[in-house]
Amino acid sequence: MTPVRVHILTDGCPDFTDNANGTFTVHNALIGKGFHWHSRRSLTxxxxxxxxxxxLIETIDIEDYISSVIASEMNPDAPEEFLKAHAVISRSWVLGKVLRVHADLSSNGKCHTPNRIIDWNDTADHSGFDICNDDHCQRYQGLPSSEKRLLAARNATDATKGLILADRDGIVADARFSKCCGGKTEIFSTCWQDTDPHYLRSFADPHCDLSDMTEDEKNAFLSSVLNDYDRNTDLSHWYREVSSEAIKMRLNEVCDTSFDSLLSITPVAISSAGRIREMKFTFANGEITVGKELMIRRIFSDTHLLSAYFTIARDGDRYILDGKGWGHGVGLCQIGAARMALTGASFHEILSFYYPSAILKQI
Ligand SMILES: [Zn+2]
Ligand SMILES: [Zn+2]
Structure with missing residues (x-):
């Protein structure tokens, strides 16, 4: 048994009941903190x-943890080969955290000068536990709602027991993933530390383009792979209109500044995939450049914009955002990977598509 120590986020002081059968129920668990699916739930x-x-810190066996992660990140009714691929990457990611092998990749960063704020947040502030249970790390919302779902998640975990992705030197890979890349995957340094593992590359992903499906096929597919609270989110292509005033207020709040009228917004650094890494905001009383991608997403929405993969155009006192994807886009694209499995790909094929130079290794 490899134990993992997980911080379970709660709304206020932890309120939980020991069920005396090896499980416990948290009555005020928080999920999706700061995102649009933010809610308080009772989870076992x-x-x-x-x-x-x-x-609230729990100690759990790594394989039990992985089963719960699969059922929290996605619907366990998803194709089996997809769930197996997820088990391998969730195992790789958590093992990297438990063994502390990615200290260089897990750092939090800040580069603040009067006119430039470049921030990123990873797991460097997790002391006294290995990981937390929210999207910041991996979604981990306890036991699935039914025996059938628990069995599907457990089967995928058992079928890949001990399998991890490793880098060229055999070191466990930092196997990142996101909900939908929107057509092109992203490199690590667009989102976090200025370093790029060789197995996280930017390339075209045709698998998450669902435009060849009928509406009925698409709805059936998404219902089978997404959990209920994820189903109303635009995945591949989205639009947002945001007022200059709202952008100014959020930027002042996030950056602790006091700018007045917003005059223009200019992307000043864009990744080769097309995601905005740094954006310049010009006001009547000064200007500021902000990055990385999550900081930019915070400035355009109270609950984080779906991605930083967008173009921006001005329309009077409003800005029109034309965007793609959901999440950071680094590593495996969950929607693309699930679609690959639906059309017959094995978990080996899914992993070698999304992590092209990583090695599958038995530990
Ligand atoms: Zn965390
Ligand atoms: Zn994709």
Whole structure:
């Protein structure tokens, strides 16, 4: 057994009941903190809970944790080969955290000068536990709602037991993933530390383009792969209109500045895939450049814009955003990978498509 220590986020002081059968129920668990699916739920977990410094920390076996992650990230009714691919990458990612092998990749970063704020947040501030249970790390929302779902997640975990992705030197890979890349995957440094693992590359992903499906086929596919609270989110192509005033207010709040009238917005650094890495905002009383991608997403929405993969045009006192994808786009694209499995790809084929130079390794 490899134990993992997980911080379960709660709304206020942890409120939980020990069910005396190896599980416990958290009555005020938080999911999607800061995102549009943010909610308070009652969730049941397998494992041993304890409260340390006001935080609910549980200790759970890594394979039990991975089963729950698969069922939290996606619907366990999704194609089996997709769930297996997810088990391998979720295992790789968490093992990297438990063994602390990605300290260089997991750092938080700040580069603040008067006219430039470049920020990124990873797991460097997780001390006293390995990971947290929210999207910041991997979604981990406890036991699935039915026996059937639990069995599907458990089968995918058991079928890939001990399999991980590794880099060229055999070191466990930092196997990132996101919901939908929108047609092109992203490199690591667009989102986090200025370093790029060889197995996380930018390339065209035709698999998450669902435009060849009828509406009925698309709805059936998305219902089978997404959890209920994810189903109303635009995935491949989206539009947003945001007022200059709203952008100014959020930017002042996020960057702790006091700019007045917004005059223009200019992307000043764009990744080769097309995501905005840095954006310049010019106001009547000054200008500021902001990055990286998550910071930009915070400025355009109270609950984070779906992605930084967008173009921007001005229309009077409003800005029109024409965007693609959901999430950072680095590594495996969950929608594309699920579609690959639906059309007959094995989990080996899915992994070698999304992590082209990584090695599948038994540990
Ligand atoms: Zn975390
Ligand atoms: Zn994709």
């Amino acid at each position: 977990f397998k494992g041993t809970p304890e409260v340390i410094d006001g935080k």
